[in-house]
Each structure stands twice: as structure tokens, then as C-alpha cells.
Amino acid sequence: MKLNSVVFKLGATILFLQLIILIPLGYIILQLILNYSINQTETQLIQLSEKYAEQVDDLKAPENQQLLEQLTTMTDTSAAILNQQGEMVLQTNWHDNIVDEALENPQLQQLKEGETIVEGYNFNGSNYLKVAQPIATPDGIQGSVVLFSSFGLISNSIHNIIFLVILASLGAVVLAIGFTIFISKKLGAPLVTMEKVAKEIAEQKNFSLRVDYKANDEIGSLAQAINHLSETLERYQTNRNEFFSNITHELKTPLTYVKGYANAVRHEMYQSKEERDEFLEIIENESDHISNLMDDLTDMSKIEEGKIDLNVEELDMNHLAEEMLKRSQFRAAEKGLQLHLDIPDHTIWIKADRNRMDQILTNLVENAVRYTEKGRITLRIANQSDQVLVQVIDTGIGIKQEDVPYLFERFYRVDKSRSRANGGTGLGLAIVKHLVEMHEGSIEINSELNKGTTVSLYFPKQ
Ligand SMILES: Nc1ncnc2c1ncn2[C@@H]1O[C@H](COP(=O)(O)OP(=O)(O)OP(=O)(O)O)[C@@H](O)[C@H]1O
Numbered sequence: 001m002k003l004n005s006v007v008f009k010l011g012a013t014i015l016f017l018q019l020i021i022l023i024p025l026g027y028i029i030l031q032l033i034l035n036y037s038i039n040q041t042e043t044q045l046i047q048l049s050e051k052y053a054e055q056v057d058d059l060k061a062p063e064n065q066q067l068l069e070q071l072t073t074m075t076d077t078s079a080a081i082l083n084q085q086g087e088m089v090l091q092t093n094w095h096d097n098i099v100d101e102a103l104e105n106p107q108l109q110q111l112k113e114g115e116t117i118v119e120g121y122n123f124n125g126s127n128y129l130k131v132a133q134p135i136a137t138p139d140g141i142q143g144s145v146v147l148f149s150s151f152g153l154i155s156n157s158i159h160n161i162i163f164l165v166i167l168a169s170l171g172a173v174v175l176a177i178g179f180t181i182f183i184s185k186k187l188g189a190p191l192v193t194m195e196k197v198a199k200e201i202a203e204q205k206n207f208s209l210r211v212d213y214k215a216n217d218e219i220g221s222l223a224q225a226i227n228h229l230s231e232t233l234e235r236y237q238t239n240r241n242e243f244f245s246n247i248t249h250e251l252k253t254p255l256t257y258v259k260g261y262a263n264a265v266r267h268e269m270y271q272s273k274e275e276r277d278e279f280l281e282i283i284e285n286e287s288d289h290i291s292n293l294m295d296d297l298t299d300m301s302k303i304e305e306g307k308i309d310l311n312v313e314e315l316d317m318n319h320l321a322e323e324m325l326k327r328s329q330f331r332a333a334e335k336g337l338q339l340h341l342d343i344p345d346h347t348i349w350i351k352a353d354r355n356r357m358d359q360i361l362t363n364l365v366e367n368a369v370r371y372t373e374k375g376r377i378t379l380r381i382a383n384q385s386d387q388v389l390v391q392v393i394d395t396g397i398g399i400k401q402e403d404v405p406y407l408f409e410r411f412y413r414v415d416k417s418r419s420r421a422n423g424g425t426g427l428g429l430a431i432v433k434h435l436v437e438m439h440e441g442s443i444e445i446n447s448e449l450n451k452g453t454t455v456s457l458y459f460p461k462q
């Protein structure tokens with residue numbers, strides 16, 4: 001496990017938290033137990049000394065020795081009986097090095113006044129507790145009984161407790177390490193897989209890879225996000241490949257014509273001057289087709305990269321439609337089609353880029369002319385409650401219902417050969433849709449096969 005891995009950091013944090021909780025907690029518990037033990041011993045010694053002091057009437061009585069011995073062996077203490085002057089009359093269970101002098105003068109004085117003396121002291125490096133009780137007889141205070149207890153017993157039990165606390169802490173640390181290893185498996189493994197997948201997607205461009213991890217948490221969301229990213233990249237790649245193969249195909253067909261007919265003209269493979277002109281016209285038309293394709297592609301890529309800036313101004317839509325229709329008159333007349341303009345009496349203003357709006361209308365009217373054999377084409381501008389409606393209505397070949405959803409896709413043509421013969425590339429509606437949306441408008445196509453098509457644009461009213 002790396003030192004800078006998330007799992008290691010998590011494990012270290014858990015350990016650190018455990019230690020900062022365990023150390024003060026252990027210290028507090030020890031202090032509590034220590035105080036409790038000292039208090040307990042103190043109370044016991046006081047009670048014992050009181051009892052004993054009550055039983056002694058005569059300091060010199062021989063049974064004192066036995067009584068005191070019994071008491072000290074039972075309670076593992078040392079005891080002494082002192083006379084009024086502080087001299088030791090009797091002692092039991094006496095070890096050397098307990099004390100220099102059993103009682104000092106001020107303490108003797110206190111005892112004479114009937115007070116109990118409780119004192120903790122350190123002698124030769126060991127801690128002791130001393131309790132002295134006055135021996136009161138009807139004739140007054142005769143002397144005192146002094147009990148000594150070493151802290152050795154207390155510290156023994158404290159050592160046990162310290163040992164238990166350390167053992168518990170070690171247990172907690174082992175648990176924390178186990179927990180960290182478990183978490184590292186649980187958290188680390190999917191993260192490592194995701195890292196691998198992400199690297200492979202980035203370095204080997206293998207966009208079909210997916211992360212196989214499902215969970216309802218942040219790591220699960222991350223896996224989902226990576227899968228979403230690779231899906232998008234995969235779609236993008238397929239789209240791009242299709243796009244290039246489409247362009248290649250679109251360029252190849254006209255180029256084959258240009259090359260073939262140029263060759264025919266060069267080798268004088270025509271029968272008459274008219275036929276030669278016909279060949280040259282084909283070359284001209286196909287060159288136009290390539291040029292149109294290039295223009296459309298340039299537009300398309302600019303739009304998709306968001307590189308087109310709209311030069312928005314107040315436009316008189318009636319006027320724009322009129323001007324645009326005039327330019328298409330010639331093409332329509334060639335096919336014997338009537339062009340009709342349906343605009344209201346009042347001026348309709350719209351905020352738009354003049355050239356782009358013209359491009360939108362031209363594309364739609366051109367389509368209508370291209371895909372209509374007889375009848376008429378109407379360009380309608382109308383005011384609606386909160387939007388401006390622009391419609392191009394034709395009485396042409398129409399489009400099958402199932403084709404309508406695909407019309408805005410790049411290179412989509414319902415009848416490829418027919419569209420091509422008319423010079424179409426299949427990019428027109430895709431560009432129109434983008435441009436309309438850039439003007440915050442929307443586009444809708446309604447069509448009936450062999451009856452005609454209506455393309456409606458809706459723009460927000462200013
Ligand atoms: N008014 C219409 N009537 C019938 N079919 C239409 C009409 N407008 C578009 N279409 C169908 O939709 C297809 C896509 O139209 P689009 O304008 O995108 O491409 P195009 O006209 O073929 O080529 P270009 O890029 O030159 O406009 C056309 O090929 C045609 O089949």
C-alpha cells in the first residue's frame with residue numbers, strides 16, 4: 001500500500017483518532033482507580049485503628065501483642081503501640097525501613113488532643129500510609145496505636161490495570177489495521193480498476209471499455225461518470241468516423257464525374273458540339289456541388305465548435321422574406337412553380353443576424369423548390385401571441401412519417417440519388433436547425449407523402 005494512498009490515509013486517521021481517545025481515557029481511568037484504592041485503604045486503616053484503640057485499656061497488657069499480631073497479619077499492615085512520650089512499647093509485623101520515627105512531636109501533640117492522624121509519606125523510595133489513633137482510657141490519653149500500610153498492594157493492582165489498558169489498546173490497534181485492510185480491499189480495489197480503465201481509455205483510445213462496479217455511493221457515482229464519459233467518447237468516435245466516411249463518399253462521387261467527363265472532353269469522345277457542352281455543364285455542376293459541400297462543411301464545423309458569432313440587429317422580417325423570395329423566383333419559374341408570399345399588413349420585427357436568417361430562409365425555400373414538381377410554394381410570416389411564426393409550405397413530394405425524425409441529421413437524405421441529382425448534400429436542414437436554435441427558436445416539420453411539406457419556425461417575440 002502506498003503511503004499517499006487514500007486507504008493508508010484513512011487507516012492512519014482511524015489509528016490516530018483511536019490513540020488520542022485511548023491515551024487520555026486510560027490516564028483518567030488509572031487516576032480514578034488510584035484515588036479510589038487510596039481512599040479505600042485509608043478508610044479501612046482508620047476503622048481498624050479506631051477499633052484497636054478502643055480495645056486497649058492498658059498499654060502494658062500482654063494480650064496486646066497477640067491482638068496486634070492477628071490484626072497485622074490479617075490486613076498485611078505493620079503496627080506499633082506508642083506511649084505518651086512517643087516511645088515504641090510494642091510492634092508487630094515490623095519491617096526495617098518503614099519509618100525513622102513513628103510519630104513526630106507535633107503529631108504527638110495532636111494525638112494528645114484526641115485527633116486522628118492520617119499521613120501519606122515516602123520512605124527510601126516507597127510510598128506508605130500512616131494512621132495514628134489516640135488510646136483513650138478513663139484516665140485520659142495513654143498513648144497511641146499507629147498502623148502502616150505500604151502502597152505496594154495498590155500499585156500491584158494498578159500495574160494489572162495498566163497492563164489491561166495496554167492490551168485493550170493493542171487489540172484496538174490490531175482491529176484498526178484489520179479494518180484498514182478490509183476498507184482498502186473494499187474501497188481501493190474499485191478505485192484501482194477505475195484508474196486502469198481511465199488510463200486505457202485515454203492512452204489506447206479504447207472507448208468500448210466500461211467499469212464493472214455498481215454501488216449507491218460516491219465511488220458508484222464515479223464509476224457511472226467514467227462509463228458515461230466513455231459512452232460519450234464512443235458515440236463521438238462513431239459519429240466522427242461516419243462523418244469522415246460520408247465526406248469521402250460525398251467528394252468521391254462528384255470527383256469521379258468531373259474526372260470522367262474531363263477525360264471524355266480531352267479525348268473528344270462526344271458526337272456533337274451540343275454533347276460536348278453537355279459534358280462541360282456536368283463538370284461545372286459537379287464542381288458547384290463540391291464547392292457547396294465545402295461551404296456547408298465549413299458552416300457546420302463552425303457552428304459545432306461554437307465559432308459563429310451572431311450579428312444581431314432589428315430586422316423587418318416582411319422585407320427580408322420579400323427580398324429573399326425575389327432571388328428564388330428564377331429557379332422556381334424554371335420548374336413552373338409559383339412562389340407566394342403571405343405576410344401581414346404590419347411590419348414584423350425580429351432580433352436576428354441578417355445573413356444567417358437569410359441563409360435559413362434560402363435553405364428552406366430551396367428545399368421546397370427542389371422537392372416540388374408542381375403546384376406552389378408559400379413563404380408565410382405570422383404574428384402569434386408570444387412568438388413569430390415563419391413557414392415554408394409546399395405542394396411537393398412530401399416525406400414519409402418515419403423519415404421525419406432523421407431529417408436534421410448530417411447527410412441524411414430521404415432519396416439519396418434524387419437529392420444528389422438536385423445538388424443536395426444532406427447538410428442543409430442540420431445547419432438550419434443549429435442556426436434556428438442559436439436564435440433561440442425551434443423548428444418543426446409536418447409532411448404528407450405526395451401532398452406536400454410544411455416547415456415551421458418559431459422565434460421569440462422581442
Ligand atoms: N420540402 C421538402 N420536401 C420533401 N423532402 C424534403 C424537403 N425538404 C427536405 N427534404 C428531404 O430531407 C432531406 C434533407 O434535407 P437537407 O436540406 O438537409 O439536405 P439536401 O436538401 O438533400 O441537401 P442540401 O445540403 O443541399 O440542403 C432531403 O434530402 C430530402 O430528402
Ligand SMILES: [Mg+2]
Nearest residue numbers: 367424428429
Ligand atoms: Mg436542402
